[in-house]
Amino acid sequence: MSGNGTPERIEALVIGAGFAGLYLLHRLRGLGIAAIALEAGDGVGGTWYWNRYPGARCDVESMQYSFGFSEELQQEWNWSERFAGQPEILAYANHVADRLDLRRDISFKTRATSAVWDEAAARWLVETDTGRRISARQLILATGCLSSARLPDIPGIEGFGGAIYHTGQWPHGGVDFTGQRVAVIGTGSSAIQAIPVIAKQAAQLTVFQRTPNFSIPSRNGPMTEDYAQTWKRDYPARRAAARQMRTGILYHLNPVSALAVPEAERRAEYEARWAAGGTAFMAAFSDLLTNREANDTAADFVREKIRGLVHDPEVAEILLPRNHPIGAKRICVDTAYYETFNLPHVTLVDVRRNPISRITPEGVEAGGATHAADSIVFATGFDAMTGTILAIDIRGRGGLSMREAWAEGPRTHLGLMVAGFPNLFLITGPGSPSVLSNMIVSIEQHVDWVCDSLAHRQRHGFSVMETTPKAQDDWVAHVNEVAQRTLYPQANSWYMGANIPGKPQLFMPYVGGVGTYRQLCDEIAAGGYPGFVFTAGEQVRAAE
Numbered sequence: 030m031s032g033n034g035t036p037e038r039i040e041a042l043v044i045g046a047g048f049a050g051l052y053l054l055h056r057l058r059g060l061g062i063a064a065i066a067l068e069a070g071d072g073v074g075g076t077w078y079w080n081r082y083p084g085a086r087c088d089v090e091s092m093q094y095s096f097g098f099s100e101e102l103q104q105e106w107n108w109s110e111r112f113a114g115q116p117e118i119l120a121y122a123n124h125v126a127d128r129l130d131l132r133r134d135i136s137f138k139t140r141a142t143s144a145v146w147d148e149a150a151a152r153w154l155v156e157t158d159t160g161r162r163i164s165a166r167q168l169i170l171a172t173g174c175l176s177s178a179r180l181p182d183i184p185g186i187e188g189f190g191g192a193i194y195h196t197g198q199w200p201h202g203g204v205d206f207t208g209q210r211v212a213v214i215g216t217g218s219s220a221i222q223a224i225p226v227i228a229k230q231a232a233q234l235t236v237f238q239r240t241p242n243f244s245i246p247s248r249n250g251p252m253t254e255d256y257a258q259t260w261k262r263d264y265p266a267r268r269a270a271a272r273q274m275r276t277g278i279l280y281h282l283n284p285v286s287a288l289a290v291p292e293a294e295r296r297a298e299y300e301a302r303w304a305a306g307g308t309a310f311m312a313a314f315s316d317l318l319t320n321r322e323a324n325d326t327a328a329d330f331v332r333e334k335i336r337g338l339v340h341d342p343e344v345a346e347i348l349l350p351r352n353h354p355i356g357a358k359r360i361c362v363d364t365a366y367y368e369t370f371n372l373p374h375v376t377l378v379d380v381r382r383n384p385i386s387r388i389t390p391e392g393v394e395a396g397g398a399t400h401a402a403d404s405i406v407f408a409t410g411f412d413a414m415t416g417t418i419l420a421i422d423i424r425g426r427g428g429l430s431m432r433e434a435w436a437e438g439p440r441t442h443l444g445l446m447v448a449g450f451p452n453l454f455l456i457t458g459p460g461s462p463s464v465l466s467n468m469i470v471s472i473e474q475h476v477d478w479v480c481d482s483l484a485h486r487q488r489h490g491f492s493v494m495e496t497t498p499k500a501q502d503d504w505v506a507h508v509n510e511v512a513q514r515t516l517y518p519q520a521n522s523w524y525m526g527a528n529i530p531g532k533p534q535l536f537m538p539y540v541g542g543v544g545t546y547r548q549l550c551d552e553i554a555a556g557g558y559p560g561f562v563f564t565a566g567e568q569v570r571a572a573e
């Protein structure tokens with residue numbers, strides 16, 4: 030249906046067909062709730078559909094970065110590597126969509142542009158860039174946390190004579206850099222994965238670094254049958270344990286303070302974690318993210334490793350992260366990142382000392398010198414956590430726009446609902462553990478909670494659910510208070526909105542931990558949803 034005619038009617042509308050959208054469609058179908066999903070891309074997979082840059086892979090082990098809701102699914106799928114690459118994760122997303130027969134409920138190449146709450150009908154009216162108009166009782170934003178790719182405001186980009194790429198919007202056919210002079214701008218997770226792979230092809234690679242990052246070797250390798258079986262034999266129990274962990278990832282979290290053990294023991298623990306690889310390095314001691322002195326011991330250890338890996342001491346010095354506690358910005362995981370700077374055709378430019386002034390037709394101008402390039406790769410990140418939500422013009426009760434409601438930064442109750450926006454749910458929204466966790470674990474938890482709340486309403490005949498301003502204020506204060514007890518706010522990270530000029534700065538994800546958060550959400554559901562209000566016609570029940 031297009032134009033101004035009667036809109037299509039549906040019970041639930043899901044925006045996005047990444048892992049969250051796929052699981053939502055499956056659960057809603059199980060509840061007998063008619064649902065469709067709109068997806069801007071022409072395939073499923075969300076972040077794994079868009080981020081096709083060379084070297085893209087997940088930093089959570091694949092045995093854990095996969096759905097746990099279906100024993101059949103987790104038994105039948107076989108991963109080829111410890112940390113699967115993007116093509117394999119995308120293949121898995123496609124497999125899930127086919128296996129659960131979800132495609133028939135997804136509208137591809139369709140982007141939601143606006144969503145307006147119609148008070149009289151108690152429904153959302155959603156408009157799309159294809160002219161479709163859809164009236165839905167429930168609107169669920171499964172839009173992802175890192176979907177709005179961002180090019181920095183560097184003058185001259187349009188005039189560049191070569192090719193421009195952003196890691197988050199990579200061409201589907203791939204890019205062959207063989208023989209090219211390539212510039213990479215940024216040294217976050219994406220760049221740290223892409224740089225070693227691009228270096229293998231490029232004739233010359235220049236990396237522009239503004240802030241050095243901490244990166245731990247992944248020790249990625251082929252999946253062994255033995256390792257896969259240790260998981261598959263015991264999947265339900267292992268998944269259950271992971272759901273209670275701080276990050277939703279099962280690994281050994283050492284309960285001891287880094288400052289409570291002798292130097293030699295501390296070192297041995299770091300060495301063992303460095304040798305094992307991956308983000309579990311940050312679980313070496315209990316207080317690495319809460320005590321600066323403890324954190325310094327881990328940061329010093331990694332800086333020493335970097336010095337050992339990079340041959341040229343001047344280059345190593347530039348690569349040493351010093352301006353934030355380790356882990357306060359998302360820790361990176363790499364395959365031969367630091368070693369890449371030993372290659373003769375790879376150059377590192379310190380953008381703090383030599384700021385990029387502009388892009389010229391020939392390349393990148395920094396510190397008065399032009400670095401010639403045939404291609405520029407922007408690995409400059411995303412308008413994280415809120416960018417994709419605010420890209421939709423959302424109007425709730427009384428015409429309140431989400432942009433106004435979040436003018437000072439995102440405000441939610443539990444990262445799930447926003448006061449003034451009835452029947453609008455966020456999956457892994459700001460105020461929930463989301464990006465600090467294994468995303469699939471957090472997605473499953475949110476989808477289950479939302480679907481359980483819908484089932485609750487079905488049983489009680491409530492058609493509208495919303496959160497109260499008081500519950501939201503209390504949650505926002507709690508999220509902030511818990512964040513302040515950690516070292517996270519000490520880094521200018523995208524967790525804080527610090528990478529987007531003018532974006533309000535506050536710590537967006539909930540650091541209380543996946544297990545604690547889940548328990549709280551479960552208690553709220555079991556207690557009849559305090560902090561939420563349910564309405565059906567004349568019936569109003571304030572459950573505070």
Ligand code: NA7
Nearest residue numbers: 175181215216217218219220239240359408409410411523
């Ligand atoms: P990130 O982590 O936001 O990294 C972006 C990088 O780009 C970071 O090094 C930035 O430096 C750099 N950047 C941004 N703008 C500029 C300009 N103008 N000049 C120079 N350098 C710039 O994005 P990623 O895609 O790597 O990773 C995002 C998440 O995706 C990641 O955490 C995983 O969860 C998956 P800065 O640090 O701001 O100084």
